[in-house]
Amino acid sequence: MSSISHDHAHGHGHDDHGHHPTGLMRWITTTNHKDIGTMYLIFAFTMFIVGGLLAWGIRAELMYPGMQLWDPERFNSFTTMHGLIMVFGAIMPAFVGFANWQIPLMIGASDMAFARMNNWSFWLLPVAAILLVTSFFLPGGAPAAGWTLYAPLSVQQGMSMDFTIFAIHIMGASSIMGSINIIVTILNMRAPGMTLMKMPLFVWTWLITAYLLIAVMPVLAGAVTMILTDRHFGTSFFNAAGGGDPVLYQHVFCFFGHPEVYIMILPAFGIISQIIPTFARKPLFGYASMVYATASIAILSFIVWAHHMFVVGMPAAGLLFFMYATMLIAVPTGVKVFNWVATMWRGSMTFETPMLFAVGFIFVFTMGGFTGLICAIMPIDIQIQDTYYVVAHFHYVLVAGSLFALFAGTYYWLPKWTGHMYSETLGKLHFWASIIFFNITFFPMHFLGLAGMPRRIPDYATQFADFNFIASIGAFGFGLSQLIFLIAVVKCAKGGPKATAQVWEGADGLEWTVPSPAPYHTFEEPPHVK
């Protein structure tokens, strides 16, 4: 009751900063970018655990050949929901959480441009998550068409598909509002003197990512809306029985799907570009080329989508175009990797946990990049498409890429957020456990794929048994390793050695000029950037 009256008072006395609701209402009504950032991160970690439990379900079934735990339909719903939850529930919201916390601090703004809309974009997410997760308890079970929701499966499945479609609509609305907020904040609210080419690279990568989100989330919304009308309103976009074409769905989806993978990796590039210079104690090598490389990757991402569908039947000219365009992306990505390495070259490097994760990122992400290049070669892709090689490839870029960058960023900024240093021992333990178990899980999948094991199946021929057993052991270990992360973060939030304002010796940027923990309101008077 008191919290409600507080809220009321807050609504009237908008400038009364010391007076905000407490308890639960503080979090529900908050418009503070730091509160919202924290909620995004907690939400993302929760969904990461849910998605991880599904992954355990998948690996438990695949540990031995034969059918053990789930019937095939249930297994397919696990792979589908694992994908949807990790992409839309864990990785994307986590990056938005970082954007909320860091962008205003890094450009010297007092808050996001539209604070109320920011609150709304966050609170849509739990609604979407509930819709998604409850679909497990509907007749027919959770959607099992794969996270790509390809027609005709998605046109035919039970009512859980409708829940999923609505969840995607809601998450899409949340992403679009979040992106608009980020773009307006970055373009209009920078501190005096903070020119575009002086912005930290994390801000640059998020600016470009936000444009990508605005461009492609509506396309996904359109695609799933077409599925919805095909299912219930008699249209025939993808319904072959009415003259539609399922292949069209793949084109529309992948037009979203490829920029989406850069949405999940570009902010990761930004985080790594902040961390490497700090611990190498050198400015980032080739700042301008990093910005141009990021923009080139984003632009190229719009013309490569059909490399996801080399076998659907396309004219040879189309196949070649998409193959070459895809391989072209290796150039700006290579520029980035070489710039990071050049930044480390002859730096006075130390290897605290954020740096370990950043170096681990470069190492393992580059392997994922190379297998991507192999998948891009159309004649090879015809052999390995829909095999575990593809599964290995995208987990190398999404787990070792996006997720490791998120861990790196968490350890890097955690002292700024909480005011305490995290336990270096726990952090290092988390890193080594994660990278070792990650490779145990996913490296054997390359061999499985090359040997011909198809993805999205609950059972397999016995010659694949050994590598699957190894991968399953790795997956259980990888999952347990994330508990170390949880302990490290909770411990750091509760207490620990006081962090200084600068935290890291080599840290440079506006966020390190405010005290640790960052006060509830920062940069009310914009700083001047020289």
Place this chain on the structure above:
Amino acid sequence: MNEAQVANRKLMRKLFVIAVCMFGFAYALVPFYEVICKLTGSNNLLKADVVQNTQVDKSRTVIIEFDANTHKLAWNFKPTQNSLTVHLGEIVQVTYEVRNTKDVPVSGQAIPSYGPALAGKYFRKLDCFCFTKQTLAANERKQMPVVFVVDPSLPKDVNVITLSYTFFEVAGSQATNQAEPAVKEGELRGGSS
């Protein structure tokens, strides 16, 4: 509202317009896809095939089985013969019979498919009721021809080809214009090449 807020709202509106346009773009991809398929010739399901080689290979025969299905359409649809043994390169005509069991005119479109699917490449249709939309008056009965040639380059291990048609009702078809094909070219792809 101060100056900064005005600028922010202006930019927000522009970005929101982009988002709405991209939603429309997803739908614009549908006709765009049809045009691309037409230009690249990815689909010729509704076109007659061209036969260059009319040499009949008397030394080899292949059994053609005929199959007929309807999908949510109140038509009786069947071939007049179940199977036929033909020489490769020989021009053959068969008929299918269809009857509208409803008291209203209905339009349908037949879509061919082949078993084995690979045989579709060698099955050349010179004339087929599947090239256009068929409209049947109330209770009308109709005989419809298919004229085809099996290409003599058919792989040696194919001895039986199943030609299967499925009639789909054309959406909202009750007495629509017969001149225009039921399904626009490019909307369909698959079996035939």
